[in-house]
Amino acid sequence: MLALHSFFRSGTSHRVRIALNLKGISAEYHPVDLRTDAHLAAAFKAINPQALVPVLTVGSEHLIQSPAILEWLDETYPEPPLLPKDSFARARVRALAAMVGCDVHPLNNRRILMYLRSQFGADEAAVNTWCATWIGTAFDALEVMLAADKTRGDFCHGGQPSMADVYLVPQIESARRFGVDLAAWPHIMAIDVACQAIPAFANAAPSRQPDAA
């Protein structure tokens, strides 16, 4: 039995929930409430010394870091695949994923925003501008790449959801929460619509989790 240690609003937990749903894998939901510092408790740090969600528990193994968890899921449960077969296509999908996973999400993470507030005196407007800057910079580049891909169907790559959509959809959710106007990125918006029509994505949304506020 798998168990997912997740916080409903965590974008990285959201990715893993989507991937589990796409592959039809059930996992027990273990909420970790970041608002009450549940992730800093000794019991949680024993399973993840980094004190971050998500953690996917598989028997006695505790898998951490969503990029590693997603690759593990795709290797262990190959159907439906999150990566295409062609090697350049795989590199492209992983690059689209990393644009969000490396160059957006880590910057808008809860601990970073707390630091901006406490150490640089950032108010909510400054925090939202910070978030919007990195989301916008990456989404501008993503939009160019998506528009240039003439073989693309309804998703980030081809006609099926891939690892890239697994990263993008939680980032869109987060962008909305930070008040970012998404109208500048019509390809990204259309991908969100296509994904939300799929129950695996819709059921992974923060608002549908047991720990949702």
Added chain:
Amino acid sequence: MLALHSFFRSGTSHRVRIALNLKGISAEYHPVDLRTDAHLAAAFKAINPQALVPVLTVGSEHLIQSPAILEWLDETYPEPPLLPKDSFARARVRALAAMVGCDVHPLNNRRILMYLRSQFGADEAAVNTWCATWIGTAFDALEVMLAADKTRGDFCHGGQPSMADVYLVPQIESARRFGVDLAAWPHIMAIDVACQAIPAFANAAPSRQPDAA
């Protein structure tokens, strides 16, 4: 013929240089000088709309994002492998890599530090404290994980360099540049010594690149 678009001091370019060296792959070195905004030129944005290094050019394909490039290299040139065979071990190595690749490097990136200076008035001391905070948080967790791994040899995982070392060594280099005292992390320091003894790592160092200052 491969070509690597790289900036000598870029940690993500550094990763790809190590991986190319470990696999014995030669690539033409194309310097992109971030100090003169060479990455913002139209010619460079045509090959990478994200305007970031590294880019690995393979024929007519331009691979971007170091996590995607490294996975492509490992799939395309399997020897020596950057990932172990065992599925949980692969997840562990990828997690160690992502701890650096997601939770340290993106926060200490050049564009982020420029933003802290221009928008939050951060001086050099504040910038160094910012960098040291995220390096320290991740290195503390890495150190716990490395110390707990009783089957480990001289490297992050087992007795051979892996993807995790490819990420870690450039981050150690960067930590030194930001004046971080590494003495608190003896396992990480020992891994650095082991890696630096290998020409593939030593020759990938920023100071040995054609564009080094």
